[in-house]
Amino acid sequence: MTYQAFYRVYRPQSFREMSGQTHVKRTLQNALLANKTTHAYLFSGPRGTGKTSTAKIFAKALNCETAPASEPCNECPTCLSITEGSHPDVIEFDAASNSRVEEMRDIIEKVRFAPANARFKVYIIDEVHMLSTSAFNALLKTLEEPPPHAVFILATTEPHKLPATIISRCQRFDFKRLSSNDILERMKVVLEDINLPYEEQALKVIAQAAAGGMRDALSLLDQVVSFSGDTLTLENALLVSGSISQDIFYEVVESLKAKEIAKVLTSIEELIADGKDPLRLAEDLITFFRDLLLLQTSSELTELLELVSPEDKFIQLAHEFSADTLYGYIDILSKTQQEMRFSHHTKIYLETALLKMAQVQNSGGVSAQAQVGSLAIDPAMNEKVANLEKMVQQLTMQLQNGMQVQGNAVQQKEAPRPRAKSNNFNAPIGRIREVLKGATKQDIHNIKNAWAQSLSHLQKSQAALLAEAEPVAASSSAFVIKFKYDIHCRMVAENREFTNVFAQALSQMTGTLYEVLCIPENDWMTLRQNFIKENGLNQKKDSPDEDSVSDSPGHDEPFIDDVQEIASEDPLVVEAEKMFGKDFVEVVED
DSSP states (O other): OOOOOHHHHTOOOSGGGOOSOHHHHHHHHHHHHTTOOOSEEEEEOSTTSSHHHHHHHHHHHHHOTTOSOSSOOSOSHHHHHHHHTOOTTEEEEETTTOOSHHHHHHHHHHHTSOOSSSSOEEEEEETGGGSOHHHHHHHHHHHHSOOTTEEEEEEESOGGGSOHHHHTTSEEEEOOOOOHHHHHHHHHHHHHHTTOOBOHHHHHHHHHHHTTOHHHHHHHHHHHHHHOSSSBOHHHHHHHHTOOOHHHHHHHHHHHHTTOHHHHHHHHHHHHHTTOOHHHHHHHHHHHHHHHHHHHHOGGGGGGOSSOOOOHHHHHHHHTSOHHHHHHHHHHHHHHHHHHTTOSOHHHHHHHHHHHHHTSOOOOSHHHHHHHHHHHTOHHHHHHHHHHHHHHHHHHHHHHTTOEEETTEEEOSSOOOOOOOOSSOOOOHHHHHHHHHTOOHHHHHHHHHHHHHHHHTSOHHHHHHTTTEEEEEEOSSEEEEEESSHHHHHHHHHOHHHHHHHHHHHHHHHSSOOEEEEEEHHHHHHHHHHHHHHTTGGGGGGOTTHHHHHHOTTOOSOOOTTHHHHHHSOHHHHHHHHHHOGGGOOOOOO
């Protein structure tokens, strides 16, 4: 007989042999005993969690010759033929390879015929989400009112792709990912059955790599057993699964604690050179810090450890960090992990996260606590810190209001004005004012000439954010974008990666790398009018040499796009255009 993989040989044949999914087993067993089974079931959940196995066990229990019973006997001819897959009344249908409506109509035509030699005709439709829309429509009526001898069991990993009309006609069971302990116990049964000695830490590594899927765990175990000799060792499990030993993580975290960032980055570089995936490294580091938190919290939580064994050195390491520090590490790695999923340069993201983690101040340990205590009882130091914080806050507010800081003195040119605000986004008014003071006509023309071509280099979703925006002022180092919608302004301003990409695209056309500043349209109107009045730009229109001055390269007067047109308009006209739009307002001279 040919060799069969572990996940096929050790597939559960009864509810008793199933790992986890207690809520599913108990509900189905109670329905079988009470003879209250329904006509349609939906089994949904991640891969390798027992959906198809449960469907076969349920089909055997329905048609077992000892029924009603909570378990199939696995001895009668009906149970044996269903186990072998040869029973004519239990039909397994793969929707992934038979998704057309013609195959579904074939099932519907035969469903009305009575079962050959069983009580129920059971249809197990695997990967049901792959059916076409017309196939779902064909199945709909039969699923709602099937013959009394028919039972449909639909299995899927993506229930959100099923029509709501199908889901509402089924009794739904959501299968959960299996815990590491469930997977561990099942693997022990397999290894004891084949009489192969093993190291328990090796099984933990395999269980963690399986990520809650029993089939993945047994497939990986099959690989490790084939690779191993007389004993299944931790080293073999690490090598085959691509995981990393706890000792390497211990050395990395020790170097991180000592702020030896060069050593940390060298270790990560070596791991990646050995073929380790940076995304997997980030995930394993999160698990390692999670295990340290468990060791720090209680000695009774050792059974929940996934990557770390409860040795003295790990317990000591756990208590050398404060809980806040470990939470901070996990938070940094989690955010980095999300960003890594959308990038091809995952190594750079991981290294940046480690640099950020090295800068986190660890408040754990006796020495750190003693230092904090000494600061707390020093009133002079506390007073200096309070004064510095107050000074920083004042300087920040003054800079936001457009004041100039010279040396240790803060000089205010004009009366303080409130910062322009929108409902959703606070524009950097102080920085924009500096741009307006150095704004030139040539810079804004360069930006506008390169604007359309730069947008074409962006993704469609990014270019859509700038569809209702336009550049309105530019200096030699930065330019201002006016947005019609506040939400678009906020989304662009807060996405540093996007603004950097757009600035680089512009620099290829203009030869200058500009800083991008964003402001909503209402805030821009207010800021522009104030700036025009303060700088006397209203009088520029009356100058006979206006054109020559504006176009002169050496002219240092601030230039705002179409300022002369705006400045010359009547305030009533400006207000009317705000209310009704420029296309609907016509000015007639009396």
